[in-house]
Amino acid sequence: MVLVVDVGNTRIKCAVYELDILKATFVFTENEVENNLKNILISYPKVTDLIVSSVAKALTFDLQTISNDLNIHFVSNLDSFPFENKYTTPKTLGVDRMILAAGATLLFPGKNRLIIDAGTCVTYDFVDEYDNYWGGAISPGLRLRYASLHQFTAKLPLLSLEEPSGIVGNSTNQSIHSGVVNGLICEIDGFIERFKQQNENFTIILTGGDAVFLAKRLKNTIFANSNFLLESLNQFFQYKIKND
Structure with missing residues (x-):
């Protein structure tokens, strides 16, 4: 399973996917992000990868602290894209x-x-x-x-x-x-x-x-x-x- 996170200008949106199947979506504010991500991972213990896209300022905590077992990737313009x-x-x-x-x-x-x-x-x-x-x-x-x-x-x-x-x-x-x-x-x-x-x-x-x-x-x-x-x-x- 993968947890995708979109850090926007006003809200943070997340979704849990199993391959192409959407399991759940979540929306919250920056102040709620750490506790909510922890709760999502408790609810979906099979999540192994966390993919983050951010257009706003960086998150105020180290994502690795919410789980030592997660593979975390911040999308950047250095990645390879299909276009x-x-x-x-x-x-x-x-x-x-x-x-x-x-x-x-x-x-x-x-x-x-x-x-x-x-x-x-x-x-x-x-x-x-x-x-x-x-x-x-x-x-x-x-x-x-x-x-x-x-x-x-x-x-x-x-x-x-x-x-x-x-x-x-x-x-x-x-x-x-x-x-x-x-x-x-x-x-x-x-x-x-x-x-x-x-x-x-x-x-x-x-x-x-x-x-x-x-x-x-x-x-x-x-x-x-x-x-x-x-x-x-x-x-x-x-x-x-x-x-x-």
Whole structure:
């Protein structure tokens, strides 16, 4: 068994896999991580490998202290990936984006793939049908958009995510909801349409914490999986075993 850990900007997500079979998923904060990982390992004593992807600061404790028997691997850009990296600044490419690209490459062979990760930021990553990774785009996620409107203006309130009443907001709050939510939906649909115009044989993957909220509002048919990064971590681990 393998325990995969995604250390994000706001939350830590984990999953236990037995080969390709998902056994359980967990979500918690950084303050809860040490005790929760220990409890997961107690519940799943057959876990032998721990794979960590982190876009945030490093964990505040030594992972080896939770178990002496674990094989621990922190994914980095020094690892071998199942795609050719064409990014012009490969050392600055986030590990989370590389893992998502690896998962798309392994799970959707022979396709042009656009991976959209809708979390704190929205990232777009493109892997062509020949397994070349070209890069993509980064923009603010839903909560960052709400926060920036409040932080960088004098009077706009800080709102939580809410379904807009329509495209035309009839109050300040509804205008903010329309601008934030409909604005991101139009952005994502626009990116998808541009990529479709340039590429055939196309697969679109939507993941991240806001994937479920956004998926039913987009006009394009997409593969939505909020746990795709965890699944990709497991696929990357299986790839690493076979190719090391």
